[in-house]
Amino acid sequence: MKLRLTSPSDLIDLGTIKDLSGIKLSGNAVEIGAMTRHAEVAASPEVKKAIPSLAAMAALIGDRQVRHMGTIGGSLANSDPAADYPAAVLALNATVTTNRRKIEADKYFKGLYETALEPGELITAVAFQIPKRGAYMKFRNPASRFALVGVYVADFGSGNVRVGITGAGASAFRQSEMEKALSSKFAPEAVASIKVKPDGLNNDLHASPEYRAHLITIMAKRAVEQALK
Ligand SMILES: Cc1cc2nc3c(=O)[nH]c(=O)nc-3n(C[C@H](O)[C@H](O)[C@H](O)COP(=O)(O)OP(=O)(O)OC[C@H]3O[C@@H](n4cnc5c(N)ncnc54)[C@H](O)[C@@H]3O)c2cc1C
Numbered sequence: 445m446k447l448r449l450t451s452p453s454d455l456i457d458l459g460t461i462k463d464l465s466g467i468k469l470s471g472n473a474v475e476i477g478a479m480t481r482h483a484e485v486a487a488s489p490e491v492k493k494a495i496p497s498l499a500a501m502a503a504l505i506g507d508r509q510v511r512h513m514g515t516i517g518g519s520l521a522n523s524d525p526a527a528d529y530p531a532a533v534l535a536l537n538a539t540v541t542t543n544r545r546k547i548e549a550d551k552y553f554k555g556l557y558e559t560a561l562e563p564g565e566l567i568t569a570v571a572f573q574i575p576k577r578g579a580y581m582k583f584r585n586p587a588s589r590f591a592l593v594g595v596y597v598a599d600f601g602s603g604n605v606r607v608g609i610t611g612a613g614a615s616a617f618r619q620s621e622m623e624k625a626l627s628s629k630f631a632p633e634a635v636a637s638i639k640v641k642p643d644g645l646n647n648d649l650h651a652s653p654e655y656r657a658h659l660i661t662i663m664a665k666r667a668v669e670q671a672l673k
Pocket residue numbers: 458478479482504505506507510513514515516517518519521522526527528529565566567568588589590591
């Protein structure tokens with residue numbers, strides 16, 4: 445609304461609906477209610493224990509004010525191309541639960557500010573699979589702190605590695621070449637020499653497609669180094 449992208453005639457505040465908020469362990473996943481604030485995820489002992497990389501990622505979102513107001517449901521419904529959670533949703537093979545259905549990570553992001561959500565559909569929770577290890581590295585836009593490029597690497601063991609990228613394209617995407625390389629050998633050198641093609645990557649006053657392509661490799665390498673620590 446502040447950016448004048450929309451001017452709704454009516455507003456419904458979801459903020460006081462308690463059932464939409466909270467964090468719980470559910471089988472091999474961590475389930476986070478849609479109205480849970482980024483600061484709650486960053487500070488949650490459950491998230492820190494089960495998926496420390498997810499808590500660390502939430503701690504990198506915006507600034508203190510943004511983290512105390514912004515919600516995971518709002519972030520994913522908005523689907524800003526430079527938001528951090530989308531990379532985690534893809535890398536941690538999350539399931540987005542709505543008032544109507546469950547949406548798999550790979551079917552959720554559709555394009556620039558576009559998701560699989562239909563008009564009137566409400567996200568109620570997001571369940572992230574718990575990996576063996578993982579890490580998120582982002583190169584921040586120094587002004588907004590959004591991701592110029594953010595790379596989330598998650599190793600689920602038995603050669604199952606997922607890599608989610610945000611900031612680089614119209615919406616978050618997985619990087620299959622890196623996933624294949626890391627599935628054979630989970631080590632920084634497995635991705636260090638991968639040259640990402642700049643075709644189709646974002647081009648704006650902050651960074652060219654070539655620079656973003658370069659950052660994907662650098663951030664992926666750093667994420668693997670961090671995950672191995
Ligand atoms: C200065 C600034 C810096 C920021 N930096 C970052 C950053 O570094 N990284 C990052 O990831 N994000 C960043 N953000 C975004 C922030 O994290 C918020 O998540 C984002 O602005 C959405 O706000 P919100 O969660 O309050 O949702 P709202 O603004 O309330 O909602 C956003 C949209 O989603 C819809 N919506 C909200 N909840 C639901 C739901 N449960 N189901 C369906 N639709 C829903 C709303 O109707 C609206 O259309 C930044 C924001 C600002 C203002």
